[in-house]
Amino acid sequence: MSEVRQKAASAKQTAALMSSLTTAQKNEALLLMADALVTEQQSIIQANQLDLDRGRENGTSLSLLDRIKLTEDRIVSIAEGLRQITELPDPTGTELESFERPNGLRIRKIQVPLGVIGIIYEARPNVTVDAAGLCLKTGNAVVLRGGSAAISSNKRIIEVLHEALSRSALPADALQLIEDTDRSSVDEMLKLNGLLDVIIPRGGASLIRNVVENATVPVIETGAGICHTYIDESARTQMASDIVFNAKVQRPSVCNSIETLLVHEAFAKRHLAEIAGRLKEAGVEIRGCETTLKLLGYGTPVTEENFATEYNDYIINVRVVQKLDEALAHISKFGTMHSECIVTENEDHAARFLQLVDAAAVYHNASTRFTDGFEFGYGAEIGISTQKLHARGPMGLPALTSTKYLVIGNGQIRG
Amino acid sequence: MSEVRQKAASAKQTAALMSSLTTAQKNEALLLMADALVTEQQSIIQANQLDLDRGRENGTSLSLLDRIKLTEDRIVSIAEGLRQITELPDPTGTELESFERPNGLRIRKIQVPLGVIGIIYEARPNVTVDAAGLCLKTGNAVVLRGGSAAISSNKRIIEVLHEALSRSALPADALQLIEDTDRSSVDEMLKLNGLLDVIIPRGGASLIRNVVENATVPVIETGAGICHTYIDESARTQMASDIVFNAKVQRPSVCNSIETLLVHEAFAKRHLAEIAGRLKEAGVEIRGCETTLKLLGYGTPVTEENFATEYNDYIINVRVVQKLDEALAHISKFGTMHSECIVTENEDHAARFLQLVDAAAVYHNASTRFTDGFEFGYGAEIGISTQKLHARGPMGLPALTSTKYLVIGNGQIRG
Numbered sequence: 001m002s003e004v005r006q007k008a009a010s011a012k013q014t015a016a017l018m019s020s021l022t023t024a025q026k027n028e029a030l031l032l033m034a035d036a037l038v039t040e041q042q043s044i045i046q047a048n049q050l051d052l053d054r055g056r057e058n059g060t061s062l063s064l065l066d067r068i069k070l071t072e073d074r075i076v077s078i079a080e081g082l083r084q085i086t087e088l089p090d091p092t093g094t095e096l097e098s099f100e101r102p103n104g105l106r107i108r109k110i111q112v113p114l115g116v117i118g119i120i121y122e123a124r125p126n127v128t129v130d131a132a133g134l135c136l137k138t139g140n141a142v143v144l145r146g147g148s149a150a151i152s153s154n155k156r157i158i159e160v161l162h163e164a165l166s167r168s169a170l171p172a173d174a175l176q177l178i179e180d181t182d183r184s185s186v187d188e189m190l191k192l193n194g195l196l197d198v199i200i201p202r203g204g205a206s207l208i209r210n211v212v213e214n215a216t217v218p219v220i221e222t223g224a225g226i227c228h229t230y231i232d233e234s235a236r237t238q239m240a241s242d243i244v245f246n247a248k249v250q251r252p253s254v255c256n257s258i259e260t261l262l263v264h265e266a267f268a269k270r271h272l273a274e275i276a277g278r279l280k281e282a283g284v285e286i287r288g289c290e291t292t293l294k295l296l297g298y299g300t301p302v303t304e305e306n307f308a309t310e311y312n313d314y315i316i317n318v319r320v321v322q323k324l325d326e327a328l329a330h331i332s333k334f335g336t337m338h339s340e341c342i343v344t345e346n347e348d349h350a351a352r353f354l355q356l357v358d359a360a361a362v363y364h365n366a367s368t369r370f371t372d373g374f375e376f377g378y379g380a381e382i383g384i385s386t387q388k389l390h391a392r393g394p395m396g397l398p399a400l401t402s403t404k405y406l407v408i409g410n411g412q413i414r415g
Numbered sequence: 416m417s418e419v420r421q422k423a424a425s426a427k428q429t430a431a432l433m434s435s436l437t438t439a440q441k442n443e444a445l446l447l448m449a450d451a452l453v454t455e456q457q458s459i460i461q462a463n464q465l466d467l468d469r470g471r472e473n474g475t476s477l478s479l480l481d482r483i484k485l486t487e488d489r490i491v492s493i494a495e496g497l498r499q500i501t502e503l504p505d506p507t508g509t510e511l512e513s514f515e516r517p518n519g520l521r522i523r524k525i526q527v528p529l530g531v532i533g534i535i536y537e538a539r540p541n542v543t544v545d546a547a548g549l550c551l552k553t554g555n556a557v558v559l560r561g562g563s564a565a566i567s568s569n570k571r572i573i574e575v576l577h578e579a580l581s582r583s584a585l586p587a588d589a590l591q592l593i594e595d596t597d598r599s600s601v602d603e604m605l606k607l608n609g610l611l612d613v614i615i616p617r618g619g620a621s622l623i624r625n626v627v628e629n630a631t632v633p634v635i636e637t638g639a640g641i642c643h644t645y646i647d648e649s650a651r652t653q654m655a656s657d658i659v660f661n662a663k664v665q666r667p668s669v670c671n672s673i674e675t676l677l678v679h680e681a682f683a684k685r686h687l688a689e690i691a692g693r694l695k696e697a698g699v700e701i702r703g704c705e706t707t708l709k710l711l712g713y714g715t716p717v718t719e720e721n722f723a724t725e726y727n728d729y730i731i732n733v734r735v736v737q738k739l740d741e742a743l744a745h746i747s748k749f750g751t752m753h754s755e756c757i758v759t760e761n762e763d764h765a766a767r768f769l770q771l772v773d774a775a776a777v778y779h780n781a782s783t784r785f786t787d788g789f790e791f792g793y794g795a796e797i798g799i800s801t802q803k804l805h806a807r808g809p810m811g812l813p814a815l816t817s818t819k820y821l822v823i824g825n826g827q828i829r830g
Contacts, residue, residue, distance in 0.1 A: 015773065
């Protein structure tokens, strides 16, 4: 049996036990895991060094190496993340509905773990711990498949966590790491219907596309973010400038940053030069429509392909539109249903935008950067769903649950 | 552009308008549709006759012809189903959460339509109307792809419904029927990411398997039902006999009927002959394990493959087990997570079964035949979900919705 199938089967074996644990038992295990990470930080940093050395040999970029790198501070912060998960309410076991039918059947709908969750991700070793914590807290078994760039770190982290679990009420088999980092191990996971209940991809566009296109296991699509901010004619200048600057520059590498600025022509004529200048000064490359380039006197011409690209970088597309509906049409065509914003003082326009834009989070007069589990007050998140089934937007612990009907009778049969 | 892509694109064009309609507008459209079906029943019956004639020529089975057949009574009843949908609460627009963050952001989570729903189904023309009614009531556009056996009926029904919609506030394009009944039109639908938000298959195991294995659009898996009843040692004899008889014989063709009876050995020695005899008298073929065949003195030996088959027919597998855990292991191995039942007077065993069995509906002392939207009091259903994401068990109107966050600020940016 392949490593993937064997580990998924071992995880599945624990699902019934996992669903029976108390919240206290799960929290205790998470605290043991957190303590173990801190206690074993030196051995984790040593393993991490192997990844970094290999990365440097292979010519890995500095920014990727930084994402892989673990330090004492980072490990303490990762452990702290686990402790924070113990403070979140446990959704499992919650009764969502309870009613009696005229024939006397008593029906209860309760929240239960999903079962076995597959997580496919890239380089960051902190995802290994975060995902483990969120899945185990909700009574799920989890099969992790991280990228090759952090495999030595991941293996050591899992050893440490397994040792911690062995001192807890949780079965260590509920936490599995696929060590085979060949692409074929991902392909195999995607088809493991019956062993995996759901797959959550976390990573760049090509990883997510591969999962969505090839999985037969149900998928929760996360993270692709071609987000827009539309500045309406009536927008307040400083507010518009601040929101656009924040949404583009504060952290361009993440999914809730914006790729395209849409500006009403009247506003653009008065203030686009100032807003674009501020972006340019911060090192943002401007790709503009014809009107934009005319108004600014600099920038490169924007293409349809640019509009359809998630840069995650210091680049912004700028398009001047004649009216709100043109902005709505642009967002409908190019948006990935993640986060979209209108800056306006016109309440009718705001209401129309909030109503018609089909996205996980639609903003009026605030930066799209707030689409985040912590910023929404949900605590840690497993990702941001950009699909409409099951969960949409920041996914906290409830997104890792399903439901079950318990039907209690005294001999009822159907007539 | 192909018929499938063109019709899905037309449906998608209506999504924003559909999401803006009032409940009253949608209900009025459904009532117009219901009236039109009754008014136009003769032309529908004529079109249906074409399907029946073609079916007879092609040697279609009598039971399938009966499922295709439309009569005045059936059309009146289908129209009545639409009227009943108007009486159900409209989940869209409901505010599920509303809170203010410390930074002053006001966040509202509201229920919204899924968008465009693809339904892939087989012969029954009533599904055309039911699915249309449920999807339109929830503000969704819908692309229907029914089987060739009822295509003439479906085309006429859609003409009638389109004519009714043209007199309503709803865009007729929100309701689409794919007339191409070649398998390739299904294949194309399954990959229409960006145009379809979800696909719901309704039909037999092979249809569902094809959709699950090949769709890149998110799918809600429905209907596969290998369901079990386990009679525990302490079960009351008459209750056990009635529940098993009802779950097998009352309507064997549906997903919530049982395929396998598991019986505790002590109970089997005393009462299996009586229970099996009653099934046999009703025309049910018995396929038994060794102990079963010994106790009964008749029946054919059951195979692993039998245990993994949804008969939808007058056949039952019978297996005698030594204890509850053997029954649980059997259900875990062969069940499709649909509906599972324990008949017992032992409350500990009942609690253990309800806790450990991983299925949409788990029963204690009642027939599995109750897994149904009407029987649960939810009104009409679009299907019974056997997956864990999004919806599980009977899916009423709320299963046809997603959510959206509206975030209202006054210039907030992230620090």
